[in-house]
Amino acid sequence: MLKKFVLGGMTALVLAACGGEGGSASSSAPAQSAGTSGSLIERINNKGTITVGTEGTYAPFTYHDKDGKLTGYDVEVTRAVADKLGVKVEFKETQWDSMMAGLKAGRFDVVANQVGLTSPERQATFDKSEPYSWSGAVLVARNDSNIKSIDDIKGVKTAQSLTSNYGEKAKAAGAELVPVDGLAQSLTLIEQKRADATLNDELAVLDYLKKNPNAGVKIVWSAPADEKVGSGLIVNKGNDEVVAKFSTAINELKADGTLKKLGEQFFGKDISVK
Numbered sequence: 001m002l003k004k005f006v007l008g009g010m011t012a013l014v015l016a017a018c019g020g021e022g023g024s025a026s027s028s029a030p031a032q033s034a035g036t037s038g039s040l041i042e043r044i045n046n047k048g049t050i051t052v053g054t055e056g057t058y059a060p061f062t063y064h065d066k067d068g069k070l071t072g073y074d075v076e077v078t079r080a081v082a083d084k085l086g087v088k089v090e091f092k093e094t095q096w097d098s099m100m101a102g103l104k105a106g107r108f109d110v111v112a113n114q115v116g117l118t119s120p121e122r123q124a125t126f127d128k129s130e131p132y133s134w135s136g137a138v139l140v141a142r143n144d145s146n147i148k149s150i151d152d153i154k155g156v157k158t159a160q161s162l163t164s165n166y167g168e169k170a171k172a173a174g175a176e177l178v179p180v181d182g183l184a185q186s187l188t189l190i191e192q193k194r195a196d197a198t199l200n201d202e203l204a205v206l207d208y209l210k211k212n213p214n215a216g217v218k219i220v221w222s223a224p225a226d227e228k229v230g231s232g233l234i235v236n237k238g239n240d241e242v243v244a245k246f247s248t249a250i251n252e253l254k255a256d257g258t259l260k261k262l263g264e265q266f267f268g269k270d271i272s273v274k
Contacts, residue, residue: 040109040239049088052078053108056093060207060266061114073266077132077250078112078233080258084249100126104236110246114203116229127237130247131230132259133271135203136223137166142190142216147197149221159186159195166199183208191216202228206267225274 044050054062054075062072070091082089092108103111104125117128141147147156154174160167162179171177178195180186186198187208197220205219233246253259259272 040235040242041245044087044109044242049090050078050082050085050110051090051092051108053092053094053099053102053111054078054113055096055099056091058096058113062112073133073262073271074112074114074231076262076265077253077259078110080253080262081233081246081249084252085245100234103234106236109235109242111234114231115234116231117234118229125237126234127239127243128230128234129232129243130250131232131272132250132253133203133231133263134225134228134274135201135231135271136225136228137169137199138202138205138219138223139197139199139221140187140190140205140217141197141220142193143218145196145220147220150199153197153199156197157195159189159198166201170199187212187215187217203267203271206269206271210266210268228274230274 054070056062056064056070058072060072061074062070065071070093075091078091079089092102094102094108096113099111099113100115100122102108114133115128117123117126139147139150139153147153150169150173153170156175157178158170158175159178159180160170160175161182162177167177175197178189180189180198183198183200183204186195186200189195190198202219202222209215209217209219232250233243235242235246250259254272260270263270263272
């Protein structure tokens with residue numbers, strides 16, 4: 001099974017032997033540090049294993065099920081990618097606060113933890129594969145509400161965390177903000193008719209609705225596709241061939257229906273497309 005990934009990485013290995021660009025880390029790739037040697041693709045080939053940093057406490061993306069097994073959308077996508085590439089996968093559970101630093105230091109090869117890589121600082125340090133999930137803002141209201149779009153919340157009681165981007169977006173739309181601590185409280189207030197709507201993250205809302213099918217609320221508006229952010233597998237910069245292989249595997253998983261199946265399993269919807 002390892003052969004598929006090794007064969008794809010032969011160019012990098014040959015270039016490394018010849019002192020070419022696919023060799024050990026260059027000064028532009030701070031990635032290969034902290035006691036690791038050789039390019040990422042070489043290390044994966046030598047080990048036959050992809051080492052993955054993930055939280056393990058961030059349901060439904062990465063968490064432990066009732067039997068204690070590590071699972072979740074990101075975890076199962078990563079397992080499927082590794083299977084496509086013919087390598088094993090080893091997860092190293094890590095707190096989010098230290099995860100990207102751990103990747104940079106070489107404690108694992110890749111991060112799978114719903115990372116969108118949106119800040120310029122992170123984009124300068126890390127690279128992202130083809131996204132395996134997309135998310136953006138959605139507007140939630142009661143099932144019997146007349147609210148149909150974000151244009152309808154002007155002057156409307158909208159339950160929001162005052163420190164979130166979604167709160168700022170609702171305020172800009174003219175909503176009357178009702179302060180809350182998080183999504184669950186927002187949706188509870190809507191159900192109790194103490195608020196009329198909330199703007200929040202699509203995947204978080206889908207997760208809530210899947211777990212609470214009788215909540216009495218629904219998504220009434222979604223942000224346009226060009227405003228959505230994609231999450232993918234994250235590696236240190238300077239590993240273009242590995243990123244390309246991950247992306248190819250993810251596209252194959254889209255084509256064969258695997259990502260659609262996983263999205264429906266964890267969210268009730270295919271989240272691999274915008």
